[in-house]
Amino acid sequence: MGVNVLVNQDTIDRFELKGLNVIKTEHSVKINCGKFEILPFNLKHDVPCFGFLIKHPESGTICFITDSYYSPFKFKNITNWIIEANYCENILKEKGINYVSERVRSSHMSIQNCISLLKENDMSRVENIVLIHLSDSNSDEKSFKNQVAESTKQNVFIAEKGLIIPMNLPF
Numbered sequence: 001m002g003v004n005v006l007v008n009q010d011t012i013d014r015f016e017l018k019g020l021n022v023i024k025t026e027h028s029v030k031i032n033c034g035k036f037e038i039l040p041f042n043l044k045h046d047v048p049c050f051g052f053l054i055k056h057p058e059s060g061t062i063c064f065i066t067d068s069y070y071s072p073f074k075f076k077n078i079t080n081w082i083i084e085a086n087y088c089e090n091i092l093k094e095k096g097i098n099y100v101s102e103r104v105r106s107s108h109m110s111i112q113n114c115i116s117l118l119k120e121n122d123m124s125r126v127e128n129i130v131l132i133h134l135s136d137s138n139s140d141e142k143s144f145k146n147q148v149a150e151s152t153k154q155n156v157f158i159a160e161k162g163l164i165i166p167m168n169l170p171f
Contacts, residue, residue, distance in 0.1 A: 043068035085139035
């Protein structure tokens with residue numbers, strides 16, 4: 001179809017894919033559409049997956065983390081975060097333990113882990129935090145936004161259709 005697809009080796013092996021380019025963690029990839037440079041890094045999930053540092057001269061460095069319950073890495077000079085806040089541990093506890101709640105805990109990031117991860121990182125250059133992949137039944141948008149804003153003292157948005165967030169560096 002003319003689209004350059006980059007995947008990890010585990011995906012190629014599992015699905016016996018051919019003709020795709022292997023992307024390796026901690027090896028930068030320059031994308032031909034503009035001046036983007038992308039650095040993939042391993043995340044903790046129930047299957048192999050990546051997070052990405054996306055660098056561009058006009059927007060700085062964006063850290064993108066989703067489909068993960070934890071990132072073992074600490075970052076400096078991040079200007080924008082796009083990060084999962086899938087569920088609240090208290091909401092899951094109220095519903096009781098079942099297969100779904102156990103899978104969610106082993107594959108997705110709670111609001112508590114999201115806030116901890118953000119607080120463990122250098123926030124001095126952050127312009128925006130965008131919360132993504134919120135569960136329809138196990139999250140609370142308003143509460144999540146307020147908790148992250150209070151904890152980080154940053155601009156916080158909940159990703160939704162049509163949302164436009166300027167991610168240019170301040171000049």
